[in-house]
Amino acid sequence: MINILILEDQKESRxxxxxxxxxxGRANExxxxxxxxxxxxxxxxxxxxxxxGFFIDINLNPEDNEDESGxxxxxxxxxxxxYEFTPVIMVTSIASLEMTSFREIHCYQYIVKPYDRKTxxxxxxxxxxxxxxxxxxxxxxxxxxxNYKIKCDAIQYVQAITRGVQIKLSKENVKVxxxxxxxxxxxxxxxxxxxxxxxxxxxxxxxxSVDVVNRMIxxxxxxxxxxxxxxxxxxxxxxxxx
Numbered sequence: 001m002i003n004i005l006i007l008e009d010q011k012e013s014r015x016x017x018x019x020x021x022x023x024x025g026r027a028n029e030x031x032x033x034x035x036x037x038x039x040x041x042x043x044x045x046x047x048x049x050x051x052x053g054f055f056i057d058i059n060l061n062p063e064d065n066e067d068e069s070g071x072x073x074x075x076x077x078x079x080x081x082x083y084e085f086t087p088v089i090m091v092t093s094i095a096s097l098e099m100t101s102f103r104e105i106h107c108y109q110y111i112v113k114p115y116d117r118k119t120x121x122x123x124x125x126x127x128x129x130x131x132x133x134x135x136x137x138x139x140x141x142x143x144x145x146x147n148y149k150i151k152c153d154a155i156q157y158v159q160a161i162t163r164g165v166q167i168k169l170s171k172e173n174v175k176v177x178x179x180x181x182x183x184x185x186x187x188x189x190x191x192x193x194x195x196x197x198x199x200x201x202x203x204x205x206x207x208x209s210v211d212v213v214n215r216m217i218x219x220x221x222x223x224x225x226x227x228x229x230x231x232x233x234x235x236x237x238x239x240x241x242x
Contacts, residue, residue: 002128003049006034007041007073008057008091013113017055017091020120029128038073051086053108053127058092074105087127091115139187141167141176150174152192156206156219158184160199170221196235197228210239 004021008014018034033049035041038060045051056074061067070090077083087108109123137152156168164177165184181201185193195201196217202225208218212235215227227235 002030002052004030004032004053004055004124004127005041005044005051006032006055007038007060007070008034008055009036009060010057010062011036013057013115017115017120020115020117021055021124024121024124024128030124038069041073050082052130053087053089053124054083055089055091055111058090071105074107078105087123087130089123137189137192141174141179143174143176148174152188152203153205155203156221156223157203157225158201168223194234194238196231197226198230200225204238210235212236212239
C-alpha cells in the first residue's frame with residue numbers, strides 16, 4: 001500500500017486533488033490522508049503510518065500572498081531522517097516560488113493549480129513505482145573499504161563478534177568490522193528486527209518459534225539463537241503482540 005499525505009487549506013482544491021489521486025487506476029494501491037492545516041498534518045505524521053509521498057500547498061494562508069508555510073512544513077519533513085528522500089510535490093498558483101521549492105527542499109515536482117489530471121496521475125504512478133522499490137529494504141555496510149548492499153529480507157540474524165558483527169544471510173555469512181549491534185539497529189527498520197541478546201539481533205520475519213522458558217529462538221534456516229535474561233520480557237511482549 002502506498003500512503004499519500006495531502007496538505008491543502010482550501011477545501012475544494014483539497015477534495016479535487018484527493019479525488020484525482022483516489023481514481024488512480026490501480027485498486028487498493030493508494031491510501032490518502034488529507035489535512036487542511038499544519039496542525040492536522042502534524043497529527044497524521046505522528047501516527048504509525050509511513051508516507052511514500054506528499055502533496056503540499058505552498059501558501060496555506062490565502063489572505064497572505066507571501067505566505068510560504070507549506071515550504072516550512074516541507075523543510076521540517078526533510079529534517080526527519082524518515083522522509084529525507086521521500087517525494088514532495090509542491091502545489092500552488094504562485095509560480096514565482098517555484099525555484100525556491102526546488103532549491104531549498106529538493107522538491108520532487110511542482111504542480112500549478114488548477115490541477116491537471118494527467119500530471120497528477122503521472123506523479124502518482126512514479127510514487128507508486130518508487131514505493132514498490134523502497135519495499136525491498138536493504139542496508140549498506142562497509143567491508144575492506146567497499147560498500148556492500150545487503151537486502152534486509154535475506155538477513156536471518158546478526159551476531160556480535162570481536163571488533164565487529166557477523167551477518168548470517170540465507171546462503172552465506174558476512175563479517176563486517178567495526179560495526180556494533182547498536183549501530184546495526186540504527187540502520188534497519190525495528191519493525192523487522194529485534195534484539196534478543198546483547199550479542200544477537202534476529203529478523204522477526206524468519207522466526208520459526210520462540211521458547212521463552214528455555215530462552216531460545218528457532219529460525220527458519222534451522223539456526224537457534226539465545227534469548228538473554230534481560231531481553232526475556234521484551235521477547236514476551238513481541239510474542240503477545242504477534
